[in-house]
Amino acid sequence: MSRTPSQPREDPPQGRPLLSVRELSVRFLMPGGRPVAAVTDVSFDLRPGECLALVGESGCGKSVLASALLGLLPGNARTRGAALIDTGEGPLDLLTADEATLARTVRGRRAGLIPQSPAAHLTPVRTVRSHLAETVRALRGTPRRELRAAAEAAAARAAFPADHLDRHPHQLSGGLAQRAATALALVADAPLLIADEPTTGLDRDLVDRTVGELRRHADEGHGLLVITHDLAAAERVADRVAVMYAGRVVELAAADAFFGHPGPRHPYAAGLLDALPERSFTPIPGLPPELDALPDGCAFAPRCDRATERCASLPALADGVACHHAREAADA
Amino acid sequence: MLELDRVTAGYDRGVPVVADLSLAVGEGEAVGLLGPSGCGKSTLARVAALLHRPWAGTVRLAGEPVTGFRFRAPRAERTRVGVVFQQPRLAADPRLTLGDLIAEPARATGRGAELADRAARLADDIGLTPALLGRRPHEVSDGQLQRACLARALLLRPGLLICDEMTAMLDASTTAALAAVVEEYRREHGAALLAVGHDRVLLRRWCDRVLDFPTGR
Numbered sequence: 001m002s003r004t005p006s007q008p009r010e011d012p013p014q015g016r017p018l019l020s021v022r023e024l025s026v027r028f029l030m031p032g033g034r035p036v037a038a039v040t041d042v043s044f045d046l047r048p049g050e051c052l053a054l055v056g057e058s059g060c061g062k063s064v065l066a067s068a069l070l071g072l073l074p075g076n077a078r079t080r081g082a083a084l085i086d087t088g089e090g091p092l093d094l095l096t097a098d099e100a101t102l103a104r105t106v107r108g109r110r111a112g113l114i115p116q117s118p119a120a121h122l123t124p125v126r127t128v129r130s131h132l133a134e135t136v137r138a139l140r141g142t143p144r145r146e147l148r149a150a151a152e153a154a155a156a157r158a159a160f161p162a163d164h165l166d167r168h169p170h171q172l173s174g175g176l177a178q179r180a181a182t183a184l185a186l187v188a189d190a191p192l193l194i195a196d197e198p199t200t201g202l203d204r205d206l207v208d209r210t211v212g213e214l215r216r217h218a219d220e221g222h223g224l225l226v227i228t229h230d231l232a233a234a235e236r237v238a239d240r241v242a243v244m245y246a247g248r249v250v251e252l253a254a255a256d257a258f259f260g261h262p263g264p265r266h267p268y269a270a271g272l273l274d275a276l277p278e279r280s281f282t283p284i285p286g287l288p289p290e291l292d293a294l295p296d297g298c299a300f301a302p303r304c305d306r307a308t309e310r311c312a313s314l315p316a317l318a319d320g321v322a323c324h325h326a327r328e329a330a331d332a
Numbered sequence: 333m334l335e336l337d338r339v340t341a342g343y344d345r346g347v348p349v350v351a352d353l354s355l356a357v358g359e360g361e362a363v364g365l366l367g368p369s370g371c372g373k374s375t376l377a378r379v380a381a382l383l384h385r386p387w388a389g390t391v392r393l394a395g396e397p398v399t400g401f402r403f404r405a406p407r408a409e410r411t412r413v414g415v416v417f418q419q420p421r422l423a424a425d426p427r428l429t430l431g432d433l434i435a436e437p438a439r440a441t442g443r444g445a446e447l448a449d450r451a452a453r454l455a456d457d458i459g460l461t462p463a464l465l466g467r468r469p470h471e472v473s474d475g476q477l478q479r480a481c482l483a484r485a486l487l488l489r490p491g492l493l494i495c496d497e498m499t500a501m502l503d504a505s506t507t508a509a510l511a512a513v514v515e516e517y518r519r520e521h522g523a524a525l526l527a528v529g530h531d532r533v534l535l536r537r538w539c540d541r542v543l544d545f546p547t548g549r
Contacts, residue, residue: 057503059473174369200501203368203530229503275508277537283509287459287476 017045018223023081038064040247051224053238061247062227071102112190116197118181122169129165139188158183175206199233235259243269246299265326333524339389349375362525364535367545377496381415414485418497420477430480431465454483475506
């Protein structure tokens with residue numbers, strides 16, 4: 001299914017957040033002690049049944065954020081802040097939890113990951129059936145004699161065709177590899193799903209299908225965090241949009257307001273939308289700053305046509321936008 | 333500029349990936365070729381870029397059929413075609429700095445000194461700072477690397493540029509920026525463009541003429 005932006009959207013689902021990220025920062029310590037600020041002070045909540053799209057240019061910190069949430073950061077990363085996931089028995093901080101807890105209770109069980117480039121994520125020498133059977137056994141403890149049926153049921157949930165189960169990854173098209181990875185992520189019915197660039201390299205038909213499937217998972221009550229640079233896909237799947245620039249969330253808005261009326265309020269977000277070929281197709285001038293040499297003030301100021309002296313101080317994220325010159329909702 | 337006449341192409345075994353396809357790109361013209369994943373459009377781009385020898389049919393570049401041992405056109409002909417691929421990570425030598433990457437075709441044709449200024453100017457036009465030019469592919473983002481790959485393709489002033497899903501991995505702003513660089517280059521040099529992709533809106537915006545890849549072969 002897909003929703004067009006003109007349709008009114010229901011209010012985001014209420015209730016206890018599934019995932020609550022508070023002032024999350026990630027620094028990489030490079031050789032020579034040079035720190036790289038990959039993610040800085042990111043805060044958001046994600047509720048069951050809600051889809052949040054994290055958008056921004058490549059290298060803005062989106063995927064690092066996802067890795068941080070799953071405890072998959074490399075050894076030279078340092079984190080700060082909190083990322084509380086609802087475990088059913090109280091919150092668990094994903095940033096401080098030890099590897100055994102993450103491996104036994106979080107990954108796959110509370111939080112599933114649909115990885116970027118799924119074909120590369122699957123083991124090349126094993127069939128899809130074997131991947132699914134192993135995952136079902138590991139996450140659900142299904143006895144051996146029931147594995148075959150359970151694997152088939154898991155494949156069916158992600159609309160992976162049963163007659164392709166005995167194929168190896170290289171025998172799958174991009175769309176089928178995507179569905180195989182989705183099936184694996186859904187095995188234990190994890191309440192939180194993180195999809196990293198689920199539409200990259202897929203053609204429009206496959207994007208439509210993938211987006212429809214993701215939306216259905218959210219509508220079934222999963223919390224969905226979609227990381228993407230594909231704004232068209234974000235528009236169709238998300239309830240809310242978080243725009244990241246140079247490691248910070250610069251705008252957090254309802255998707256229908258962001259893509260429709262009144263539109264984005266942060267100049268970077270506005271520039272990103274204007275760059276779309278269906279809009280004015282003009283790029284934002286310049287390049288994003290290097291993450292090891294961020295300015296003290298607003299990181300977007302050097303590329304921004306609204307920049308003034310005030311931009312030398314860092315704007316806080318207030319009322320959904322981090323900009324001294326944000327367009328007011330009333331201006332639109 | 334480029335003419336494919338009833339081209340059939342494929343790989344070692346099995347059915348042809350491209351069958352009996354004809355296509356012409358005029359002098360200075362921008363043609364978009366649209367098709368879903370796996371339809372054979374990248375194979376066609378490789379044939380057009382003189383990188384893959386077709387099983388049958390003729391490829392003509394500026395009216396002259398491309399022939400020769402292993403489909404090797406004379407270097408003067410080959411350098412009239414510039415190519416940018418979908419995945420910059422696979423198309424860039426990881427050992428080269430971006431500066432060396434851009435200058436690679438000049439060195440390969442023994443014109444390094446002559447084209448040094450042009451390489452520097454291209455890098456500047458395409459938005460790569462001197463600091464970035466000193467880095468290697470693993471130290472830059474996909475967008476920055478693809479900028480370098482486009483500069484490399486334009487260095488020898490090709491009369492025809494082939495972009496195979498050049499922007500599929502890139503965000504909206506970088507996509508628009510690279511399209512603008514290609515636009516500017518074509519205006520300046522009257523070059524032709526064959527852009528292969530799956531995004532109809534993008535290709536319509538970018539090209540004079542958009543063709544659907546013939547299906548049902």
